[in-house]
Amino acid sequence: MGSYRAELLRLVKWPATWVLIGVWLVMTLTFGYVFNYVAYKSGDTSRGGGSGAQLMAQMMPAEAAEAVVRGLPMFGGAIVLVLAALAVGSGYGWGTWKTTLTAGPRRISAMGGTLAAVGTIVVVLVALTFVVDFGAALSIATMENQSWSMPSFDHVVQGLGAAGLIAGMWAAMGVFLGVITRGPALAVGLGLLWSIVAENLLRGVGALLGPVADVTKVLPGGAAGNLAGAFGATGAPGVLTDLSGVTASLLVAGYLAVFALIAAWLTVRRDLV
Amino acid sequence: MIVTTEKLTKRYGDKTVVDAVELNVRAGEVYGFLGPNGAGKTTTIRMLLGLVKPTSGTARVLGEPPGSPKALLRIGSLIEGPGFFPYLSGRDNLRVHARRRDRTDIEVDAVLEQVDLSDAKNAKFKSYSLGMKQRLGVAAALLGQPELLILDEPTNGLDPAGMADMRDLVRELKRQGQTVLLSSHLLGEVEEICDRVGVISNGRLVAESSVQELRGDTVLLVRADPFDIAERVVENSSVVDGALHVHASEEDAPKIVRALVEADVDVREIRPLRRTLEEVFFEMTAGVR
Known part of the structure; x- marks a missing residue:
């Protein structure tokens, strides 16, 4: 518990945490609402976003949960990954892991505290995204004299779960990369390369080679995209509809657990030189 | 004995960094750990704190295996310079450290006072001078009144007045019955404040005795x-x-x-x-x- 409280204190007071959360909120607002609303008002729907009515439907409170989940498999995930990789990797350069591991807690507790604190930040990010997206949806509905028809409670809970699972998986991958590379720069570079470039390239190759396509569905980004797709949050880069919701959820949860466990195992086993 | 090692050895590939070191630190003494750069001092200290696992040999610190939480909570350490979050203030860094050691914010303020950093406690760590960073590291080591202090080059970056303050602090800690294992390049400093010394060279402990005995x-x-x-x-x-x-x-x-x-x-x-x-x-x- 002490390790968790310590990590949470320093993450909450870290400007990078709030800068990255802020960047994500601006992105989700801009790409989820501002551009769609401008396109709707200007009557320009030529970019493939569907008819004006479809655009308006996407921006309504009933669809707000989908708007949150839609952006997470690729861009939101990348931001969370960067945050986690920086949070863990920087400690090797600053020498704070040395201070942490000589303070008293078991190594497994120290890493557990870090994972739990990063997880808490992920929960905050997801919750703020819901607040911002629902706020934007309600504002647009008010401005356009549309009804405030809200999604069902179960649907919102499912959306929170999907968003938390996807963001949590990318955060665990960031922690894993931070530990394995023992630094922030390589961890962030490798993470971004994987989440934004490598999986997309593999999907391109998958269009030519069937077996590669099968593999891409179950890679971390593919699994996250399929979970978003199964929730109905389609129409964004990285969102797929190849797997069932249960399969995709299990895959994402599995990746989250594997990344966290390897990070913990390495922290316990390796010398800190 | 507060610290004992038996044939403590660390090898990286073919290179033996610490070679069958047998160290004995007694309760209540200030023990100077001397050696040229690269002699194996810091690796030995890292093994005593459980940061590095020995290739062979054993060590007991406060009766416990190195790195055990039971022992670490009774040890304060400063190894190769302080490791703190640059974006946090000195006080917040210690608050983070205090949470890991289950100590209170009141104790944080007390150790800041002890190392004369109260006036700068709210400044960011990255804005501290080298000497202030070093003093914050010592403050972290003092948190919780540990029975054993392991200080690796604690006077690095301190001006002459700061060095004198550090010597006084070590003497005061000894007076309070705390055991101090001090690694330093400054032989005059060691001669002045240490009861016994161990000299390590090329990874081997070549001498361990009182300062007086060593001088002959x-x-x-x-x-x-x-x-x-x-x-x-x-x-x-x-x-x-x-x-x-x-x-x-x-x-x-x-x-x-x-x-x-x-x-x-x-x-x-x-x-x-x-x-x-x-x-x-x-x-x-x-x-x-």
């Missing part, structure tokens, strides 16, 4: 007239540069003076000659630079 027997230098009579009167002596070097302790000085005076010899000078720790250190680590 005292020699008394005597200048007297007439010199030939003085030479006959004083036993156990040799002539070096026109003076007598007498193998005797400082307590023997009055007896020697009395014998010389009774023999009608004028004593012009009598004083103890002792090798400095620096001279001993360079002899022991000769050729290792």
